Amino acid sequence: KNQVEQSPQSLIILEGKNCTLQCNYTVSPFSNLRWYKQDTGRGPVSLTIMTFSENTKSNGRYTATLDADTKQSSLHITASQLSDSASYICVVSESESNYQLIWGAGTKLIIKP
Amino acid sequence: DAGVIQSPRHEVTEMGQEVTLRCKPISGHNSLFWYRQTMMRGLELLIYFNNNVPIDDSGMPEDRFSAKMPNASFSTLKIQPSEPRDSAVYFCASSFRGAGGNTIYFGEGSWLTVV
Numbered sequence: 001k002n003q004v005e006q007s008p009q010s011l012i013i014l015e016g017k018n019c020t021l022q023c024n025y026t027v028s029p030f031s032n033l034r035w036y037k038q039d040t041g042r043g044p045v046s047l048t049i050m051t052f053s054e055n056t057k058s059n060g061r062y063t064a065t066l067d068a069d070t071k072q073s074s075l076h077i078t079a080s081q082l083s084d085s086a087s088y089i090c091v092v093s094e095s096e097s098n099y100q101l102i103w104g105a106g107t108k109l110i111i112k113p
Numbered sequence: 114d115a116g117v118i119q120s121p122r123h124e125v126t127e128m129g130q131e132v133t134l135r136c137k138p139i140s141g142h143n144s145l146f147w148y149r150q151t152m153m154r155g156l157e158l159l160i161y162f163n164n165n166v167p168i169d170d171s172g173m174p175e176d177r178f179s180a181k182m183p184n185a186s187f188s189t190l191k192i193q194p195s196e197p198r199d200s201a202v203y204f205c206a207s208s209f210r211g212a213g214g215n216t217i218y219f220g221e222g223s224w225l226t227v228v
Binding site: 042043045089099100101 | 156
């Protein structure tokens with residue numbers, strides 16, 4: 001069964017610290033992996049999309065990595081800010097033309113001053 | 114661009130009433146999605162339109178749910194009759210071409226409470 005599992009479920013860190021969120025997937029075949037940020041009460045916003053051949057992609061202070069061999073991805077946040085408090089969702093697509101995405105449950109990140 | 118626009122943002126209705134949620138996708142996008150998000154089940158795809166044509170509605174939970182896309186700039190999701198278990202956040206999203214390799218842009222959601 002195609003699944004996307006994220007860890008930890010929730011995380012609290014102090015402002016200015018770095019953190020890494022994990023995503024493991026069993027989706028096969030694999031086309032691309034996305035990270036979304038969802039602020040409370042808002043819609044998800046795309047952070048990165050990585051295909052099979054990409055193993056790192058950055059978006060400002062966010063850096064996503066992908067290991068397609070081990071089917072693992074991580075999202076690293078550098079020098080966290082209060083505005084980083086949100087849920088971060090890992091999403092996997094089976095194919096380029098497949099509109100159906102496998103969504104993880106998300107990691108809820110809280111940044112404390 | 115204004116992004117994906119949804120209305121209403123919040124709706125409280127009584128069980129048995131009809132609910133209509135509206136969506137205006139980003140201009141130029143040819144794929145439109147309706148999602149439902151709950152604490153228990155996360156984000157679930159309800160229906161996917163491509164070029165205004167419903168391609169997959171297998172996620173629509175029951176016949177009480179229906180969706181239309183009469184033109185490229187407007188879509189509706191209707192629930193009739195509504196039930197308390199329909200309470201959730203409903204997101205409309207759009208993208209250019211299929212979702213496989215393209216960014217999906219979400220609206221701010223319609224928060225539905227059925228009492």
